[in-house]
Amino acid sequence: MIKVVDLFKSFKGHEVLSGVNLTIAGGDSTALIGGSGQGKSILLKHIIGLLRPDKGAVLIDNQDISKLRRRPLKQLKERFGIVFQGGALFDSLTVFDNVAFPLREKTRLKEPVIRNKVLDELSRVGLSGAEKKYPSEISGGMKKRVALARCLIMNPEIVLFDEPTAGLDPLIGKAIHRMIWECQKSCKFTAIIVTHEIPAIFSIVDSIAMLYNGKIIFTGTPEEIKASQDPVVHQFIHGELEGPISLK
Amino acid sequence: MSWIFIPFKIIGSYTHRFIRELGKMTCFIISSLFWMLFPPYLLQRIIKQINFVGVKTTPVIVLTGSFTGMVLALQTYYALVKFGAEASLGPVVALSLIRELGPVISALMVTGCAGSALTAEIGIMRITEQIDALDAMALNPYKYLIVPNILAGILSLPLLNAIFVVLGVFGGYAISVGLMDLSSGTYFQGIRDFIKTQDILEGLYKSLSFGFLITWISCYKGYYTRYGAEGVSKATIQSVVLSSVLILIWDYFMTSIMIL
Numbered sequence: 001m002i003k004v005v006d007l008f009k010s011f012k013g014h015e016v017l018s019g020v021n022l023t024i025a026g027g028d029s030t031a032l033i034g035g036s037g038q039g040k041s042i043l044l045k046h047i048i049g050l051l052r053p054d055k056g057a058v059l060i061d062n063q064d065i066s067k068l069r070r071r072p073l074k075q076l077k078e079r080f081g082i083v084f085q086g087g088a089l090f091d092s093l094t095v096f097d098n099v100a101f102p103l104r105e106k107t108r109l110k111e112p113v114i115r116n117k118v119l120d121e122l123s124r125v126g127l128s129g130a131e132k133k134y135p136s137e138i139s140g141g142m143k144k145r146v147a148l149a150r151c152l153i154m155n156p157e158i159v160l161f162d163e164p165t166a167g168l169d170p171l172i173g174k175a176i177h178r179m180i181w182e183c184q185k186s187c188k189f190t191a192i193i194v195t196h197e198i199p200a201i202f203s204i205v206d207s208i209a210m211l212y213n214g215k216i217i218f219t220g221t222p223e224e225i226k227a228s229q230d231p232v233v234h235q236f237i238h239g240e241l242e243g244p245i246s247l248k
Numbered sequence: 249m250s251w252i253f254i255p256f257k258i259i260g261s262y263t264h265r266f267i268r269e270l271g272k273m274t275c276f277i278i279s280s281l282f283w284m285l286f287p288p289y290l291l292q293r294i295i296k297q298i299n300f301v302g303v304k305t306t307p308v309i310v311l312t313g314s315f316t317g318m319v320l321a322l323q324t325y326y327a328l329v330k331f332g333a334e335a336s337l338g339p340v341v342a343l344s345l346i347r348e349l350g351p352v353i354s355a356l357m358v359t360g361c362a363g364s365a366l367t368a369e370i371g372i373m374r375i376t377e378q379i380d381a382l383d384a385m386a387l388n389p390y391k392y393l394i395v396p397n398i399l400a401g402i403l404s405l406p407l408l409n410a411i412f413v414v415l416g417v418f419g420g421y422a423i424s425v426g427l428m429d430l431s432s433g434t435y436f437q438g439i440r441d442f443i444k445t446q447d448i449l450e451g452l453y454k455s456l457s458f459g460f461l462i463t464w465i466s467c468y469k470g471y472y473t474r475y476g477a478e479g480v481s482k483a484t485i486q487s488v489v490l491s492s493v494l495i496l497i498w499d500y501f502m503t504s505i506m507i508l
Contacts, residue, residue, distance in 0.1 A: 077386035088381035102385050
């Protein structure tokens, strides 16, 4: 279980997160929604331990990730996978080597075994035949799928997705959503998906959390958010220009 | 009356920023040296970086070394001939190259070629979240990115310096013997008589420390790159300027310490 307790974070005097509280049950998939610049990616980076909070805690199975020492933190991070917004593929490595990277660096598997695993993973995300290409030679959608394959190859228990469909056309976006849903159901990992894809995301997640002004203002099921009478939530999910959310 | 304090405020702000930057740089290098001690030692990555820092800079070193030796011989010959001391041309050229020009110019060349590329590469990795990806995979970015580069710098610079000096000496020889009609024996006998092991060691120590300095600054500037493509360009410029300036300052201090 992931529990974010009263989390605060500021950058150069600007408070981005001002007391975030959020609980995510193990095995669930949760969409984290909110306006641009509201701190969704920052919250994600706190959950995986890439950023340390100014105040508050992120508890992963009751262990505060910001207070862990080097070795336990490393062990905890090994349970995570993350798909970054731009994919964060190593641009000097081919698609194959990118997916093989965690296996080569973190396991003692022999090269033929790694090869089979990588080819299986690439075929699962529909990228058979693209092994020898470099990240600069493939499309945005393919990059996201390579990133997904690289993330899933280590069988993580918790997977974080930072805008997995940003910048993709609706068809590819839908295909990526379906892929995430299928992988989440088959591998049974806990998923947190930062996204702006509303309402498309409602069909693939168990719960939704909305971040607004540095706080979580809503948590609930997709049905509950659709029925929400909160003016901020209502304006955001319906994309209305008039309402309490001011456009800056 | 607050305008009176403005200069103090500005000086204070710059001093504060300078000290903070110095502290950050120190923490960065201490972390890198710390992680250098622990396995895995990533030999393949070190070899790859030696190829990047050392081998790819070799053509530039070959060219600059030869021409530095040649111009040094040309200039020094006209100065020495006024005192009838042209027989000292060999040792003067060799001593200047071994003790000073070799380590300094080869370090400046590595800064321009490999140092700038290192900063840009690590900077791009930072802004495209590749470093975060390493961290998220529970792989230590210092160990995977910084340590191999620092070791490659320390190992490559003395070798590049040796190439620079040898080619410089032969460049000087080509001018002295080919153009100025100095005898080959006079040129090399002088070098043999005047060059001591201490001189060679001085050049070696300098190039070792320059290798460390260049990779430290290049990696540091790349690692803390911010704000997209403009940030990478800014970091690269800062890395080249800071490395070049520090090479010359550090060279002065090393020379004054070793000359005593």
